Amino acid sequence: MAWHDEDSWLTAAFAPKLSTIAITLLLVMLLPIALHQFIYRVQTPTALPTFLLIGPSGSGKTAFLTLAERRAAAQTHTSTAPLSIEALLPDGYVPNSAHYRSPGDPAYERARRLLLLDTPGHGKLRHFATAQLVNPTHVRGIIFVVDAASVADEAGLDETAEYLHDMLLALQKRYTGAKTSKGPKEIPVLIAANKLDLFTALPPHLVKISLEKAISEVRKSRAKGVKDSGVAMGGEEDAVDEENEWLGEGGEGAFEFRQMEEVGTSVAVQGGNVLGGEGSDVKSWWEWVAEQL
Amino acid sequence: MLDTFEILTTSGVVLWSRTYVPVGANIINSLIRDVFIEERIIPQQEDAGYHPTYRKEGYTLKWTQAKDLGLIFVAVYQSLVHLTWIDKLLDNVRALFTGLYGEQLNSNRSNSSTLDTQKFNPYFDRQIQDLEGTSDESLNVKLTPPSSSGNDSAEESAPTLPVLQKPQRPLYDTSADSTPVPTPDTSRPTTPAPSHLLTGKAKPGAKLSRRDRKKAAGFGSAPASSGDEASVKRKGKSSTKKNRTWGEFGAEEEDPSVVLDYSQADLKGDAPEAEALEEIKQETWGRKTGKGQFVLKDLDEEMDAIIAEQNAKKESSAPSSGLVGSSLGAIGGLFRNVVGGKTLTKEDLAKSLRGMEDHLLKKNVAREAAVRLCESVERDLTGLKTSSFTTVESTIRTSMEKALTKILTPTSSLDLLREIQTVNASGRPYVLSIVGVNGVGKSTNLSKIAFFLLQNHHRVLIAAADTFRSGAVEQLGVHVRNLKELSHREGGEVDIFQKGYGKDAANIAADAVQYAAKNNFNVVLIDTAGRRHNDQRLMSSLEKFAKLAKPDKILMVGEALVGTDSVAQARNFNASFGPGRGLDGFVISKCDTVGDMVGTLVSMVHATGIPVVFLGTGQHYADLRGLNVGTVTRLLMS
Numbered sequence: 001m002a003w004h005d006e007d008s009w010l011t012a013a014f015a016p017k018l019s020t021i022a023i024t025l026l027l028v029m030l031l032p033i034a035l036h037q038f039i040y041r042v043q044t045p046t047a048l049p050t051f052l053l054i055g056p057s058g059s060g061k062t063a064f065l066t067l068a069e070r071r072a073a074a075q076t077h078t079s080t081a082p083l084s085i086e087a088l089l090p091d092g093y094v095p096n097s098a099h100y101r102s103p104g105d106p107a108y109e110r111a112r113r114l115l116l117l118d119t120p121g122h123g124k125l126r127h128f129a130t131a132q133l134v135n136p137t138h139v140r141g142i143i144f145v146v147d148a149a150s151v152a153d154e155a156g157l158d159e160t161a162e163y164l165h166d167m168l169l170a171l172q173k174r175y176t177g178a179k180t181s182k183g184p185k186e187i188p189v190l191i192a193a194n195k196l197d198l199f200t201a202l203p204p205h206l207v208k209i210s211l212e213k214a215i216s217e218v219r220k221s222r223a224k225g226v227k228d229s230g231v232a233m234g235g236e237e238d239a240v241d242e243e244n245e246w247l248g249e250g251g252e253g254a255f256e257f258r259q260m261e262e263v264g265t266s267v268a269v270q271g272g273n274v275l276g277g278e279g280s281d282v283k284s285w286w287e288w289v290a291e292q293l
Numbered sequence: 294m295l296d297t298f299e300i301l302t303t304s305g306v307v308l309w310s311r312t313y314v315p316v317g318a319n320i321i322n323s324l325i326r327d328v329f330i331e332e333r334i335i336p337q338q339e340d341a342g343y344h345p346t347y348r349k350e351g352y353t354l355k356w357t358q359a360k361d362l363g364l365i366f367v368a369v370y371q372s373l374v375h376l377t378w379i380d381k382l383l384d385n386v387r388a389l390f391t392g393l394y395g396e397q398l399n400s401n402r403s404n405s406s407t408l409d410t411q412k413f414n415p416y417f418d419r420q421i422q423d424l425e426g427t428s429d430e431s432l433n434v435k436l437t438p439p440s441s442s443g444n445d446s447a448e449e450s451a452p453t454l455p456v457l458q459k460p461q462r463p464l465y466d467t468s469a470d471s472t473p474v475p476t477p478d479t480s481r482p483t484t485p486a487p488s489h490l491l492t493g494k495a496k497p498g499a500k501l502s503r504r505d506r507k508k509a510a511g512f513g514s515a516p517a518s519s520g521d522e523a524s525v526k527r528k529g530k531s532s533t534k535k536n537r538t539w540g541e542f543g544a545e546e547e548d549p550s551v552v553l554d555y556s557q558a559d560l561k562g563d564a565p566e567a568e569a570l571e572e573i574k575q576e577t578w579g580r581k582t583g584k585g586q587f588v589l590k591d592l593d594e595e596m597d598a599i600i601a602e603q604n605a606k607k608e609s610s611a612p613s614s615g616l617v618g619s620s621l622g623a624i625g626g627l628f629r630n631v632v633g634g635k636t637l638t639k640e641d642l643a644k645s646l647r648g649m650e651d652h653l654l655k656k657n658v659a660r661e662a663a664v665r666l667c668e669s670v671e672r673d674l675t676g677l678k679t680s681s682f683t684t685v686e687s688t689i690r691t692s693m694e695k696a697l698t699k700i701l702t703p704t705s706s707l708d709l710l711r712e713i714q715t716v717n718a719s720g721r722p723y724v725l726s727i728v729g730v731n732g733v734g735k736s737t738n739l740s741k742i743a744f745f746l747l748q749n750h751h752r753v754l755i756a757a758a759d760t761f762r763s764g765a766v767e768q769l770g771v772h773v774r775n776l777k778e779l780s781h782r783e784g785g786e787v788d789i790f791q792k793g794y795g796k797d798a799a800n801i802a803a804d805a806v807q808y809a810a811k812n813n814f815n816v817v818l819i820d821t822a823g824r825r826h827n828d829q830r831l832m833s834s835l836e837k838f839a840k841l842a843k844p845d846k847i848l849m850v851g852e853a854l855v856g857t858d859s860v861a862q863a864r865n866f867n868a869s870f871g872p873g874r875g876l877d878g879f880v881i882s883k884c885d886t887v888g889d890m891v892g893t894l895v896s897m898v899h900a901t902g903i904p905v906v907f908l909g910t911g912q913h914y915a916d917l918r919g920l921n922v923g924t925v926t927r928l929l930m931s
């Protein structure tokens with residue numbers, strides 16, 4: 001039976017038969033549904049945008065994470081392990097990518113989903129955070145939580161500035177060390193000045209200024225400090241290039257967060273409080289997050 | 294009495310907590326910091342149902358963990374009270390909680406930190422009642438089951454158990470002296486503070502309490518029967534709980550009805566509120582009233598079942614007996630060992646850990662430190678499930694890498710230059726002194742540090758406080774001459790302060806600091822005489838040295854070559870400066886000569902918890918390095 005025969009399947013397919021019509025109809029209706037199912041199954045679970053929570057111990061990272069998840073901060077203690085949770089951008093904030101969609105649109109709802117990854121802030125446990133910085137595949141932004149009350153005194157400020165310096169330096173190295181000419185995806189940083197409910201807390205603009213000042217100091221003394229033992233001890237060959245260890249612009253001037261923009265990192269400082277007598281106030285943080293989504 | 298009980302995750306979220314008396318968050322935080330992170334306090338092994346304790350600011354903390362779920366259970370109570378049932382409580386609560394929520398925690402572990410634990414309240418309350426009940430009953434002359442959770446909530450306006458508060462009719466007031474100091478007699482598990490009880494009593498109704506007090510007086514002060522908890526425990530819950538009474542000598546009388554009736558009649562005749570009280574009592578404890586009884590019995594049985602199940606699970610995870618069983622188990626174990634998904638027990642880990650220990654010993658890690666690291670890994674891993682397609686060995690490897698990173702990483706940053714800046718800002722020179730045994734390279738490393746400081750344009754005074762070994766002062770003089778030449782170009786300034794031999798080193802050091810302050814030096818480096826760490830006489834002079842010279846930083850130089858001795862060296866030096874003063878860091882010299890056998894670093898840090906600040910890596914003044922934790926860890930694991 002050749003294809004041009006009277007009753008070959010090809011002829012039947014073009015004949016005005018009832019069965020042909022039925023099959024075609026079914027196909028037309030089911031195919032888009034199947035396609036939709038397939039595409040969304042594949043895509044959704046893995047690719048949620050991630051926001052890293054970094055900062056010294058006791059700054060309120062875990063508290064913020066629980067606030068984001070349950071709309072009320074839970075009781076927390078010093079973390080010893082990282083934790084990632086899925087959160088939803090609260091109502092009233094519009095994800096940047098979904099500006100032209102209306103609430104209720106599934107794509108809009110999807111754009112509101114995000115992952116928050118909390119890391120321990122204790123000095124001995126920062127490798128969890130630094131490991132994330134080496135390969136930030138899904139990281140859409142970094143929230144560096146600062147205890148605005150503790151940066152009011154020298155010790156707290158120094159610790160925070162050192163951690164922040166190291167983190168920004170890691171981001172900078174990632175940017176300058178990239179092989180492609182385009183440079184890697186930009187990772188914005190939010191410095192979340194937390195605990196503004198405390199009366200000892202510095203206001204956000206002062207947090208910014210004092211951190212910039214302290215980072216200038218850290219940068220200077222890092223450059224002068226003894227070299228790392230990595231090379232001398234027969235470790236890897238990635239010889240520490242002096243140039244690469246200098247955060248921000250060259251030159252002896254003061255460090256400003258603005259300088260980070262050249263290496264693909266915009267830094268914003270926003271105040272808020274996760275806890276407090278009059279409830280939490282983290283609006284400006286969510287606005288920042290919405291902007292990155 | 295229990296102040297607080299918390300169930301939290303390793304990621305720091307409190308899943309469930311019960312607060313009788315608020316305890317600052319810093320108490321549990323410092324437990325986590327000191328014990329889990331910094332491992333400054335090594336808990337004694339959990340054996341025979343006794344859980345490790347940790348003390349802080351007048352509180353005693355006992356804890357246990359459910360490793361595979363990442364849970365920590367912590368009980369906090371005042372160190373003054375002596376609670377014997379906390380261990381049991383921790384065990385039971387862990388069993389209950391993992392039984393009730395284990396699956397949920399496992400399944401929603403990804404991307405969620407929430408867990409609805411409302412339901413857990415009654416379970417916990419029952420546990421408290423049971424345990425506290427058993428221990429209390431063993432010494433109280435009480436008609437109603439005691440519940441000091443009720444006591445507590447009444448006393449501290451944390452009314453978690455408003456119902457239970459009412460049947461409280463404490464009888465302690467006869468002995469109304471105020472100190473809650475527990476008797477050393479271990480047979481008296483709980484000694485609630487009488488004053489607490491007095492305040493607590495005021496609530497249910499003054500009349501009742503007064504009457505109660507009288508009755509209590511009638512009974513006389515309770516003869517503390519030897520409260521063997523275990524024997525009274527849970528046995529005959531339904532009958533003994535409520536209706537138990539006590540004979541003359543505090544012995545338990547079996548007939549339940551008699552005394553109950555007595556008390557009931559007594560109460561009913563008294564006041565209407567007593568009636569209400571009786572009703573509540575019935576509902577809470579009643580085995581007679583329909584509804585309440587049913588619920589409670591249900592809870593009890595369920596609780597027992599869960600605990601039994603959890604215990605059974607634990608036992609079954611231990612190697613099974615029998616010929617067939619064991620060989621099959623062995624094969625399965627081997628398989629799972631390769632594929633993963635095996636719950637690790639101490640036995641599984643033992644062999645590989647011994648291998649790991651040998652490996653570390655080969656890297657020149659002192660045995661003591663190696664053992665501690667392996668124990669830390671063991672603590673980390675026992676009870677954990679290996680993830681899929683990972684062998685026990687590689688799991689241990691990863692965990693050991695983590696342990697090494699943790700032990701070597703300093704808690705706070707070590708930036709000498711900034712410290713100098715801060716001290717100088719307060720208008721005095723920064724004083725750094727170096728100690729160590731003979732011949733480890735104290736003077737050499739001191740000169741290296743001086744060179745580093747000169748490069749940063751500091752004005753450095755080097756004090757020759759080694760007045761003991763002949764030639765020491767001259768040797769230092771040579772270094773200073775060299776440094777002077779070198780620093781000409783760099784822009785710093787250096788000089789030596791020396792008073793010859795035989796003088797007291799502490800005085801010379803103090804003089805040097807004064808001289809420096811007068812002559813505008815901003816850093817003083819003090820070289821000291823080398824001494825054997827087990828030389829009592831010389832070591833004891835260090836205390837005076839620390840007092841007079843008041844160094845901002847005391848660094849100890851240790852040789853990378855030294856083996857097992859490193860632990861004792863570090864310890865003795867750390868302890869030699871008198872109370873309140875210890876070493877601030879180590880300089881490990883001659884690191885270039887040992888290749889990958891850098892175990893000394895670990896040994897010294899292990900012995901003292903003090904970080905390595907500098908590494909000496911060669912013969913030149915510039916051969917001074919900071920510690921790179923990653924590299925050292927890699928060298929040790931290679």
Ligand SMILES: Nc1nc2c(ncn2[C@@H]2O[C@H](COP(=O)(O)OP(=O)(O)OP(=O)(O)O)[C@@H](O)[C@H]2O)c(=O)[nH]1
Pocket residue numbers: 055056057058059060061062063064076077078079080119120121122145194195196197198272273274275276305318
């Ligand atoms: N007053 C006040 N306290 C806060 C605020 N946010 C957090 N805290 C408290 O700060 C403490 C530390 O918060 P955590 O979230 O546990 O700190 P963390 O950043 O996760 O710390 P690590 O896990 O150790 O890195 C908790 O006791 C919080 O209750 C705030 O906005 N105001």
Ligand SMILES: [Mg+2]
Pocket residue numbers: 061062063076077078079118119120121304305
């Ligand atoms: Mg945390």
